[in-house]
Amino acid sequence: MSHFGRTGPPDITDTYSLLVLNVTFRTTADDLFPLFDKYGKVVDIFIPRDRRTGDSRGFAFVRYKYADEAQMAVDRLDGTLVDGREIAVQFAKYGPNAERIHKGRIIEKVPRSRGRSRSRSPRPRYRDDYYGGRDYRRRSRSRSGDRYDRDRYHGRERGYRYRSRSRSISPDYDRGHRGRGRYEDERQRCRSRSVESTSPPRRSPSPRRSVSMRRTPSSGGESPDRRSHHDRSPTPRSLSTRDQLVDSRSASPRNSIDE
DNA sequence: GTTGAGCGTT
Secondary structure (H helix, E strand, C coil): CCCCCCCCCCCCCCEEEEECCCCCCCCHHHHHHHHCCCCCCCCEECEECCCCCCCCCCCCCEEEEEEHHHHHHHHCCCCCCCEEEEEEEEEEECCCCCCCEECCCEEECCCCCCCCCCCCCCCCCCCCCHHHHHCCCCCCCCCHHHHHHHHHHHHHHHHHHHHHHHHHCEEEEEHHHHHHEEEEEEEEHHHHHHHHHHHCCCCCHHHHHHHCCCCCCCHHHHCHHHHHHHHHCCCHHHHHHHHHHHEEEEEEHHHHCCC
């Protein structure tokens, strides 16, 4: 029982999910299992990883069977140094699908509470003292997908430049206002997408783009010279495949001979 | 090879 998350979630009923943040990118479930298992019965450990690279995203989910154990692990492992990095252990708030989470407790759809007495009895909560006065950093509405954009668009440089306009600030200060640039960027992108959605049949006409298409006259020395030939057509989509194939065959021998 | 706020898979 070392490989978690290989066959998906085994059973997420009456389990307590713990979110482990700030873990190293190379930390695996096997590394966290012994740590968390020492404080209680760990049902499953899942570490979200990137679809492209497959690398860890920097956080993991640890499922406990009992709340007291989970709470204990949170209090004991939260802030501890793991693999040279301080990890933050806290109860998971957001569920993957239709899981109802209450204080990290995962309950299935509508328990049998309906059949029982409607009286709202104050169920025994777990020590709020632990996470009662502890106010974690406020997270933005956006939760996933920002990483991809940031890596792609290098929002970092953009942020620096933006701040430069105002005044020279220490790099540490940037940490606090880091989300602002990202939020604006995301919002704009969302709006842009919304516009496209508004006109499904209309394909964002960009005539200028076609003309702007790189003729690459100077790139005659490049190999994909024949491609530019058919590029001249405005809509060679359907014929593109066949045309290219035929052209390729035709050009293949010729190219060989040329060389 | 890098990064570092955040919330999850068959």
